[in-house]
Amino acid sequence: MVMGGGLGVDGTVVVGLGSLTNFHGTPIPRQYRPLLREIERAQVLHVLGFRDPVGTLAMIKASMSSVPRILEPCGMHRRRLRSETLKTIFDRSLGNHLVSRSARLIATSSLESKELQADGVEEEMITVRPNGIDADSSTPVHRKEEFREQMDIFSKLPLVLSLGRITRKKSLEHLLLALTRAPDLGALIVGPDSHDGTLARLQEMRTNLGLEDRVFIRARGVWGDEKALALASSDLFCLPSETENFGTAAAEAAGAGLPVIVSDRCGVAEYLPRDSTRVIRFGDIDGLAIALSDMSGPRAKMLAEAGSKQVQEDLDWDVLAKAQLEIYQDVLRKTF
Numbered sequence: 001m002v003m004g005g006g007l008g009v010d011g012t013v014v015v016g017l018g019s020l021t022n023f024h025g026t027p028i029p030r031q032y033r034p035l036l037r038e039i040e041r042a043q044v045l046h047v048l049g050f051r052d053p054v055g056t057l058a059m060i061k062a063s064m065s066s067v068p069r070i071l072e073p074c075g076m077h078r079r080r081l082r083s084e085t086l087k088t089i090f091d092r093s094l095g096n097h098l099v100s101r102s103a104r105l106i107a108t109s110s111l112e113s114k115e116l117q118a119d120g121v122e123e124e125m126i127t128v129r130p131n132g133i134d135a136d137s138s139t140p141v142h143r144k145e146e147f148r149e150q151m152d153i154f155s156k157l158p159l160v161l162s163l164g165r166i167t168r169k170k171s172l173e174h175l176l177l178a179l180t181r182a183p184d185l186g187a188l189i190v191g192p193d194s195h196d197g198t199l200a201r202l203q204e205m206r207t208n209l210g211l212e213d214r215v216f217i218r219a220r221g222v223w224g225d226e227k228a229l230a231l232a233s234s235d236l237f238c239l240p241s242e243t244e245n246f247g248t249a250a251a252e253a254a255g256a257g258l259p260v261i262v263s264d265r266c267g268v269a270e271y272l273p274r275d276s277t278r279v280i281r282f283g284d285i286d287g288l289a290i291a292l293s294d295m296s297g298p299r300a301k302m303l304a305e306a307g308s309k310q311v312q313e314d315l316d317w318d319v320l321a322k323a324q325l326e327i328y329q330d331v332l333r334k335t336f
Helices: 033-041 053-064 084-100 110-118 144-150 172-179 198-208 224-232 248-255 267-271 285-294 298-314 317-335
Strands: 013-015 019-023 026-029 045-048 069-072 104-107 126-128 159-163 186-190 215-218 236-239 260-263 277-280
Touching: 013 033, 026 053, 033 053, 045 053, 053 069, 053 084, 069 084, 069 317, 104 110, 104 317, 110 126, 110 267, 144 224, 159 172, 159 224, 159 248, 172 186, 172 198, 172 285, 198 215, 224 248, 236 248, 236 285, 248 260, 248 267, 248 298, 260 285, 277 285
Parallel strands: 045 069, 069 104, 104 126, 159 186, 159 236, 186 215, 236 260, 260 277
Antiparallel strands: 019 026
């Protein structure tokens, strides 16, 4: 069962709940009855995310209806970044119970699995299953000049791409600081603004550090062909995040044949080619600057292109759908 609206692919039931308002970006549904009705008919409930109103109510209803629950926290289990007091109250009053009564927890990386275990989740409850990438949208097929012209990028320097929501946890300030020590590189930061002040800080840093002619910030999302064009027009990818349970954009970049730099707090690292991936210690600006210089050369690009097919095969949605089906079947076997 997928909550959305209409009839999905292969007869999937898609039920719309509407949106009454938002709390910190989380939609508050207008109605719950369609959700409750569908849960009563379900064999398994799979909840993505943690502590949101829809998922919480769904897990409570499924427990009352004796429907086994699979929880995929998507990196939200650990209390961090904001509203930590509210999260603590929720966990102690209800959240910890919902987690402990789940039939299975899905982690998207070994890093997230270890984090869940450190937070008290029993290892036997956890299954690691990565996210997938769309090989069609991540395969470079366009010219660099076309995209750079669209984005008003006038620099001819090799381009470091950071693709994803512009938000505090991405630690994009570290990229700007590292670029002051890598003068032969430019960078494009592109993605939706999270409205947490990060965009303004980056724009101020860009000016104060004298990077106006090398760093280009575009606060909007790119999808489909435009995302493929962004990947094709870049020379390497950088994700210096403070926390990422996975890191889909980095996987897409590797699938598109780009060398990738990630922090050691990004779970996606275990799925990327070793020869064309550099994992740096979070907050190590010197190490990041060295990695940027090392991974911008032709050898790194050649190795990344050679490893891209394996990334596409390992993270193919059909492959992961089969793995997910096996998880459902295993839960059902152990429940009934």
